[in-house]
Amino acid sequence: MDTRSLLDQFLKAGTDMLQGTSTSQSSSQQSGGIGDLLSKNSGGLVAGGVLGLLLGSKKGRKLGGQALKYGSLAALGAVAYKAYNNWQAQQASSGTPASASQASVPLSELPAPAVEQHSRAVLCAMIGAAKADGHIDDKERSLIDEGIAKMTDDPQLLTWLEQELHKPLDPADVALHARSPEMAAEMYLASVLVIDEESYMEKAYLEELARQLSIEPALKAELERQAALG
Numbered sequence: 001m002d003t004r005s006l007l008d009q010f011l012k013a014g015t016d017m018l019q020g021t022s023t024s025q026s027s028s029q030q031s032g033g034i035g036d037l038l039s040k041n042s043g044g045l046v047a048g049g050v051l052g053l054l055l056g057s058k059k060g061r062k063l064g065g066q067a068l069k070y071g072s073l074a075a076l077g078a079v080a081y082k083a084y085n086n087w088q089a090q091q092a093s094s095g096t097p098a099s100a101s102q103a104s105v106p107l108s109e110l111p112a113p114a115v116e117q118h119s120r121a122v123l124c125a126m127i128g129a130a131k132a133d134g135h136i137d138d139k140e141r142s143l144i145d146e147g148i149a150k151m152t153d154d155p156q157l158l159t160w161l162e163q164e165l166h167k168p169l170d171p172a173d174v175a176l177h178a179r180s181p182e183m184a185a186e187m188y189l190a191s192v193l194v195i196d197e198e199s200y201m202e203k204a205y206l207e208e209l210a211r212q213l214s215i216e217p218a219l220k221a222e223l224e225r226q227a228a229l230g
Contacts, residue, residue: 003119006152007073010126013047050147054127055194056135073119080186083226087219120160121177125187125209127164128174129194132205141165171205175212184213185223192227 110118130136136144148161167173178184191209195202210220 004073007119007123009047010051013051046147046150050144053140053144054130077186079226080189083222084182084185087222121187122190124174124177125190126194129191131169132202133199171209171212178213188215189223
C-alpha cells in the first residue's frame, strides 16, 4: 500500500486552499458543492473535496486551521520532531528526566514497511479527529469513499480506509497505532490539525487521545504551540 502518497495529497490540498491557490476549487464549491469537486479529474480538486468532507464546518472551516500548511508528511514530522526535542530540552533544563526512547530516524531513511506504518498511523489520527464531532453521516461517507477511489486504486488501502471511516470512534484504538513516543507526538499534532478548539466534543476527544497516547502535559502544550505557529 502507499498510504503516504494519499496522505500527502490531503496535506497538499489543505496547503493550496489556505494559500488561496485553489480559486477554481473554491468557486466550484460555492456553485455546485463538494460533490462536483469529486467528479473532477484533477487530483488536487478531488483531494480538496474529500478533505472538505472530512473536516465539515470546522473552524469556520479553515480546512483544519493553519497547521495544514505543512503540506506533506515529511514537513509534519519535522514540526512534531521539533516540538518533541523542545520538550525534552525543557525537561532536561528543569531537572525532570524525559521518557527515554530510541533516536528518531528521518522518514526518508526508513524502510518501506516502516514508512507505510508511519503514514497509516498519522492518517488514522486525522480521520479520528475529523470524526470527533460526529458530522460525517452515511451520505458523506459514501462521497468520501467515492473521492478516495479516484485518488488511489489500491484495493488494500481502499478497504482499510473504508474500515477506518465506518468503525466507531475510539481514541484508545487510534492510539494503538503509535509505535514510539515520537510517533505519538506526530499523531497528536496531526489530530490538532483538524480539531475545532471551540467544540466541546472535539476538545474532549483530543484530551482523551493525549491520555491514550501518554502525551505528557508539557509536551502536549509544546505540540499545540508549534501547531499555532504554523
